[in-house]
Every structure is written in C-alpha cells, then in structure tokens.
Amino acid sequence: MAHLKLKDRELGSVQGVLFDKDGTLSHSEPRLIELADARLDEAGRRFRSRGASASELRELNDLLARTYGRCSAGVIPDGTLAVASRNHNLLSTATVFCQMNLSWPQSLVLAQEVFDHVDQHKQALHPGGYPIGLLPDAARLLRELAAAGTTCAVISNDTTEGIENFLHQHQLNDCISGLWSADHHPAKPDPGAVQGLCSQLDLRVENCALIGDADTDLLMARQAGIGLTIGYVAGWHRQPTLTAHEHLISHWSELTATSDSLSKA
Secondary structure, rough: OOOEEEEOEEEEOOOOOEOOOOOOOOOOOHHHHHHHHHHHHHHHHHHOOOOOHHHHHHHHHHHHHHHHOOOOEEOOOHHHHHHHHHHHHHHHHHHHHHOOOOHHHHHHHHHHHHHHHHHHHHHHHHOOOOOEEEEOOOOOOHHHHHHOOOEEEEEEEOOOOHHHHHHHOOOOOOOOOOOOOOOOOOOOOOHHHHHHHHHOOOOOOOHEEEOOOOOOHHHHOOOOOOOEEEEEEEEOOOOOOOOOOOOEOOOHHHHEEEEEEHHHO
C-alpha cells in the first residue's frame, strides 16, 4: 500500500488509485477542440446540402457549440464533450438536430453519420492514435505509486482503444494495472463502474482513492463507497468548479506517494 501526502497534509494509506483520464492525466483539450470543430463543420456541411439558410446554419452552429461546451477559449471542462461518453454526445447532437426540425429517427441517423465521418477522417490523419499530452508530473506520481506497491487504474468515458493508445504513447503500461472505459458496462458515472473496476483488480473499494476533474466522477466514487476522493483542477484552460471532493489538487507536484512501511519507519 502507498501512503499519500498532499503538500504537508497526510491523507493516509491506499490499496489502489483510480484515475480519470481526460483533464486529469491527459491534456485532452487540444484534441477535444479539434473534435468539436470537426463535428460542427461536418454538421454544417450536411445541413447546407439539405438547403439550410445562412441563419439556420448559424443557429445550428450556436446550438451545437453550446451543447458540446465549445467556447471561444477552448472547451468548458464540465461540458458534454469533456465529461460525457461518445454515445451521450451523439444523443445530444441528435437532440440539437431535432430542434432544427428533423424527426428523431432522422436526427439519430444524421448524428451517427456525422460522428462516423469525423472519426474516419481522424483515423486517416492519425492512424496510430491522436497524440495527447501527459499533464506535468503525472508520470512521476504513477511511478511512485507503482513502486510503493499500489495498484493504479484508469476509469474513463473514452474508448478502450483510446485509453490504451494514450498509455502506450507515454509508456505507462507498466504503471497501470487495469482500465474501465465507455465500452464497459456499466460505464461512468454509474457507481457500478467503480465497483466493477475494483472487483476486476481484486481491490476493496473502501481502501481506494479516486482522482478526477469532474463532480460526476467524485460523486460516483462516493456513491460507490470509495475511501478517498480527490479533485484535480489543472487540466483545462479554465479551472473546473468542483464541490464533491474531499481534497483538491492544483498540480500533480502537490501529491506524493511513499511505501506505507517507509512512512511508518
């Protein structure tokens, strides 16, 4: 087990630590900006081909941007694109299309076509996976935890492939023992996701910590019975507003981990 210390405050010992990915371990905002803009452009192109007027296209762009949380400075950290799964974003997109006077069946089909087109284009540009930065000092903490014998895992609404690509890009596979993605059931923010991941890794939920950048993560963890919830706020251009945490980190350098035996020496 590892003993966690936040600045000068002792947090206690943990058997495992579950990390959110986007905005917690990874600097995902540049990728999400590109993804949002690509979906906006493709949706606009599809509606233009259907004969939408200039004012209708502006309305569509505005509705989708607000739905995704795409603002002039970047991505809103607690918005749909930053927090929700691909499927939830697809349903949000279809709902916007309904507001543009398409039927629900038409909207679902069109949203799927838009998402698939953007994904195919992205895959062609980045066949090895989109390069995503690792937030400063995150690797150091992961290696400290692993060296102390603590199990680390990723719990994210990204796909399994997306998580694995990220871990491979930053050579973190030796630090991460498991993952729970949008491909697993139940997915975040169901508390069963936390319980399922802990069970998969033979961890007791109450002996684990969860670190995330969204209240949905932190509330999910508390409802699952997690022992320690830590909010992380340095992954976006604008700090997320968190209320469900026990402790707050503004930089990974603030959190350190040592072997429990060493901390008691």
